[in-house]
Amino acid sequence: MRRRDFITRLAASAGTTYAVMQALDLIEKPATAQKSPFQLQRRGGSKSIIILGAGLGGMTCAYELSKVGYQCKILEARERSGGRCWTVRTGDKFTDTLGQTQTIRFDRGLYFNPGPARIPYHHVTIDYCKELGVPLEVIVNLSRQQYIYRENAGSLSGRKxxxxxxxxxxxxxxxxxxxxxxxxxxxxxxxxxxxxxxxxxxxxxxxxxxxxxxxxxxxxxxxxxxxxxxxxxxxxxxxxxxxxxxxxxFAGNESFEFGFNQQMTMFEPVGGMDAIAKAFEKQVGRFITYGAVVTEIRKTPDGVQILYKDKSGNVKQETADYCICNIPLSVLKDIPSDFAPDMKEAIASVEYAVTGKSALQFNRRFWEDDEDIFGGITQTDQDITQIWYPSTGYLSQKGVVLGYYNFGSTAEKVGTLAPADRVALSLEQGSKIHPQYNNHFEKGFSLFWSTVPYSIGGWAEYTTDVRTTYYPRLNQPDGNIYLCGEHLSYLTGWMAGAFESARLVSTQIATL
Amino acid sequence: MRRRDFITRLAASAGTTYAVMQALDLIEKPATAQKSPFQLQRRGGSKSIIILGAGLGGMTCAYELSKVGYQCKILEARERSGGRCWTVRTGDKFTDTLGQTQTIRFDRGLYFNPGPARIPYHHVTIDYCKELGVPLEVIVNLSRQQYIYRENAGSLSGRKxxxxxxxxxxxxxxxxxxxxxxxxxxxxxxxxxxxxxxxxxxxxxxxxxxxxxxxxxxxxxxxxxxxxxxxxxxxxxxxxxxxxxxxxxFAGNESFEFGFNQQMTMFEPVGGMDAIAKAFEKQVGRFITYGAVVTEIRKTPDGVQILYKDKSGNVKQETADYCICNIPLSVLKDIPSDFAPDMKEAIASVEYAVTGKSALQFNRRFWEDDEDIFGGITQTDQDITQIWYPSTGYLSQKGVVLGYYNFGSTAEKVGTLAPADRVALSLEQGSKIHPQYNNHFEKGFSLFWSTVPYSIGGWAEYTTDVRTTYYPRLNQPDGNIYLCGEHLSYLTGWMAGAFESARLVSTQIATL
The missing domain is CATH 1.20.1440.240 (de novo design (two linked rop proteins))
Incomplete structure (x- = not known):
């Protein structure tokens, strides 16, 4: 039985979560106990909750709390749900904060997940996929046929x-x-x-x-x-x-898949990661107002008041008993609010991962046809860092390859290029590994998470100091406002972080 | 480009295969050359070929040779094609050589592969799946969540x-x-x-x-x-x-997946391994006579004569210019024939793997629900040796688990039990690892390959001596009779061995 199930089950029935958490270290994990499903206890009655952001965290809160009678509303800045849990397909348009627009023109049936792309076997994400009927397939996080290709590595430089x-x-x-x-x-x-x-x-x-x-x-x-x-x-x-x-x-390349969150078996939803977002949207879509950009977060004597701009640019307001704020801290820090000074300081303290990806559609799956590569990740010391081969559509004609996935200063360097130049860089560097790039490339797409509106960064990256100094504060409500999201977990960058946070916050509210 | 593609392409155009093979060690493997499809050159015209056995080897010969004008007939002892490439489903009946009959009663949609169950990423099997449109999914040959469970292993004995x-x-x-x-x-x-x-x-x-x-x-x-x-x-x-x-x-358990034929990425056909057999049957089914049990293999002055019993027990005969004999050596050695003495000695020299499997249907996927196990193989020092968790139907209600897969003396010991007792043993030993077995078991099936009619053993197992002394002879035709099958390869026990052998034999005949 998982810690989280204990936590949430006990917390829901027994009072404060933190005390329960501390007690939990004393409880031994049974070998094969059946997991209890997460289930809030009906308690709070019909209090109202305004949820900021229809990402996975926000939708999960709405899903769990509405089940037990809370009145939920969700304000979502984008025209879609899911936040970083996102899949692009033909016809989609993406405009970054610099105003650079790309229209996705992959063939019908092909797609790309710009955000999270893998689900570890032990994450709560899988429980929600089961609960909501999201079909999964294996994503091959390691293939022994994948390459290590380095240009500055002694005598094996330039060798696949x-x-x-x-x-x-x-x-x-x-x-x-x-x-x-x-x-x-x-x-x-x-x-x-x-x-x-x-x-x-x-x-x-x-x-x-x-x-x-x-x-x-x-x-x-x-x-x-x-x-x-x-x-x-x-x-x-x-x-x-x-x-x-x-x-x-290549020690880092090899031991990458030793990590608990990177080990086989890993999954992806059939047809694109946004199948998870869509499954939640099906449950809570009726609560969502799209195109609602939050402009102010205010406390009232007995609740919260939220101001937002609607699609037409009109400022509107919502009031509620509680607010669950699922907005990334990188965005939240610039929204005028009544947060207490220590909370504001904590919000501003967390850095976000600098990261980007590109996707390349090829008209022939040469990595399979010519090189016996089926899924997996080639690692390189070039700026592109990684090439991911698709774990879906095996043996079919075309495919979308992840052309780069990088982090930190490399991502900054690549991300500041124009989108077309990023794609060109993916092609140029990738073609050193796969000369077939030159003959079979059709269409590309790239993004830099630091310039993705309403995300402004990849995921929360805690230093030890920030985790110690500010994280506890972020986990405490400020008045009737609760923060929620992957950034409120030890699973930052994973969808499971958002789910776990949503369960925790929902439990906290439901046990008030 | 793969050795086999060189071999077959050059052999088909340039004469004897063996000379070409020797020359091949001089040819360097291009890094990313596009593979040439296997294609026999039309040359032999309309000679007739009688093929013994509609396993993968036999059907592949018929497929490749009929494409270039050869007249092919296949005699198959069973009422189905595929040989060891086999999937059992509800309603299927299986009777072993001891007359023990099992009727498979898995739920509709559930199935089990008693024979080969995995396809390595680099095998020609994948090329045929692509050519014939067999959809593949990943089989998880390693999951980090799988167990090592040993009863006689010091202080960790009995621990999962x-x-x-x-x-x-x-x-x-x-x-x-x-x-x-x-x-x-x-x-x-x-x-x-x-x-x-x-x-x-x-x-x-x-x-x-x-x-x-x-x-x-x-x-x-x-x-x-x-x-x-x-x-x-x-x-x-x-x-x-x-x-x-x-x-x-556990060194053997860990290094198991280091083997070139066991590394990720591995595949299985969607819906059962026999999808491969069915795909070939679609191509060459018109050539197959089912229920035809070969009783004599004779040479004639300019060809071959085959006697067989048909479904009604009548002895019939076929003549042809050539015979491709795809019958396992364990069966072939007891069929009266005109093989030369050295060939008979070679045929009788090869031992077959002693191996068996069981399948257990459970009404709840407790390994997923309770234990976060998705695919993979638990290893144990009990007689059952292995437990395979299904790599298909994730998150659904029911599933078929492989309850044992053992070899050698252990397989002999378990295999000599009655089928129901083998299933009982799977349950008894498996329930030490998964107590849930006791509550969720529904139906079982087991087989012991030594008592499977027309197979009589798992696969050819060569000692170094037999490989050196007899294997070369088996690879030479005896008159107009050519042996074919996994046993004529270095990929024994793999479907690819049968495919490679079929390509080689077809090439040899087509270049005569």
Missing amino acids: VHAREAIADIRGYISELLAKAISKDAIDAPLTVEDKEKMIEFLRTYGGLNPDLFYKGSSRRGYSTYQGAGDAPGVVDDPYDLSALLELG | VHAREAIADIRGYISELLAKAISKDAIDAPLTVEDKEKMIEFLRTYGGLNPDLFYKGSSRRGYSTYQGAGDAPGVVDDPYDLSALLELG
Whole structure:
């Protein structure tokens, strides 16, 4: 049973959430208990709630609270729901804060998720997909056929190294070195004789070592000529030099998929990530006012007052007992409000990830046809950083590849280019890895999250200091105003962060 | 470009296959050349070919050779095509060689692949799926949430160890030990100072080490209480003891997915493996006579003569210019024939894998609902050896789990039980890992390949001796009779072995 289920179930019935949370560390996790569905207890009656933002957090609050009788209204600045949970398809238009407009012209049936694109197996996101009937398919977050391609990495520079080659080789060398050190008793660790023997045995298998404990290559790294019928046992090339592999410096690439949020099994909704947003919209769409740009957030003696501009530019207002503010802090900090000074300081303290993506439609799936790559992510030290191959539409004719996905100063550098230039950069750098880019490119799209209206950044990025100093304040209501969203969680950048926050805030309000 | 494409293309135009194969080691593999489709050259005209067995190998021969004008007939002992490429569904009946009959009663829409169940990304199987329009989905061959569950493994015996926990911990300890040995200059290897620094840096990331190069656990092993919103940073448990991990002895479990044929990305056809057989049947079904049990294989002065019993038990005969014999050697060795003595000896020399599987339908996907397991394989030292969770129908109500998949003496032991007892064993042992088995089991099915009529074994298993001594002979025609199948390849046990063999044999015949 998940912590969150305990929290929310107990919190809903037993009072304050924080006390319950503290108690929870004492509760042991049962091995295979059936999870309880999240269910607020009816308590607050028909109080009114104004929710700012129809992203996943805001819609989840409306979904959960309206189920138990709260009167919910949602104001959404965009003309659509979902916020960063977003999929672009042909005909869609996107204009950034600099006024640069792109019209998406992918073929019908093709799409791209500019925001979140993966769902880890252990996230609450999956529970909501089940509850709301969103079909999922596996997103291949690692494919052993994907490349590590570096331009500044010693002797393997400019070489398309398959992940499986580098991985098999480095594990082989690590195992060889350690097994030999152990067998020579050069290890200064409290290992019994039996432990040492078992460790060497482990390393022999783990590394694919020969009887003398040398790593001399292995079919794990693949065949340069494949195995086949008749006289075709396959040819395995010699491993890369250890020095060359160390220069390649791919530890981060390899261990990327060790992370708890990046491990297989990962999912994506069939047909695009916005299937999740649409599923919520189906439940709470009747509460949403689109094109409503919040201009002021005010406290009243017994509730809240929100001013917003509607589609026609007219200023309107809503009042309610409570406000759940799902607006990213990067936007919220510039909205006039009655937040207390310490809350304003906390809101302004959180940095947002600088990140961008591009999408490239090709008229032939050459990565599959020519290179046996099905899903997965090629990693490069070029500005584009990553190339994602689609995990959908296998063996079909066309496909949309993620042409870059970068962060930080690289993203800033690329993001400040005009959209067409970003696409051109994706093509230029990507074509070093896939020369087929030049013959098969059809259409592109790119965005830089720092210039996406009403988002202004990728996701909340907490330094340890900000997490310690300001995060607790952000999690406390200010009067009757509760903040909500991925930024109010330890799962920043994940849709699950928004869901968890929405469940927590909903529980807090429902237990008042 | 793949070796097999070179082989078949060159062989088809340039004469004998073996000479070409030898020459091929001189040809360098282009980085991203477009693959040529396999295409026989029209040459033999309208010679007649009798094919024994409508498995994948036999049907592929008929498909490729009929395209270029050969007259093909296929005799198939079963009432269906596909051989071991097989899917069972409700209403299907299966009777083994001991006369034990099972009627499959899975719910409509649920199914089970008793034979091959996975397709590696680099196999020719995928090319045929593309050519014949067989939709594929990812089969999750590794899920970090799957368990390692051992009953005789020291202090972790009887504990459901998540793969990610064991993997994160052992990589951590390996990295710690090696990094320390290197930093103490205890490694006897030609590493420069710079190499050593880079190696330690690599291990720091690879193992998730702390600044002092100790492994003290990591979120990679998962959280005992998950990260969430508000005051929920997640709780990471201490790692398992290194000694305990070594006793667990899971090197084989972990490195299983390092193998070139087991790496991600892997596929399965949507709706069942027999979609591949059906796709070929659509192409060549008109050539197939079902229920035709071959009783004699004879040479004639200018061709071949085949005697068989038809459905009514009448002996019939077919003559042709050539015979392609796709019958497993385990069956073929007992069919009266005119094979030369050395060929008969070779046929009788090859052992077949002893292996079996069971399938269990549950009325609730508790592995998903309760345990966050989506696909993947739990490994155990019990007789059942493996539990496979379905990689299809995620988040739906019911599912079919593979209850055991074992080999060798364990398979022999389980396989000799009555089918119902094998299912009972799957339940009894599996319920130690998933107590939910007891409440949610509905229907089972099991088979033991040694008692599957017309297969009599899993797949060809070559010892090095047999491969050296007899395999070359099996690959040479005996008169006008050519053997074909997975057993004539280095991809034994894989459908690709049958496809590669069929392409090779077809090429040999077409270039005569």
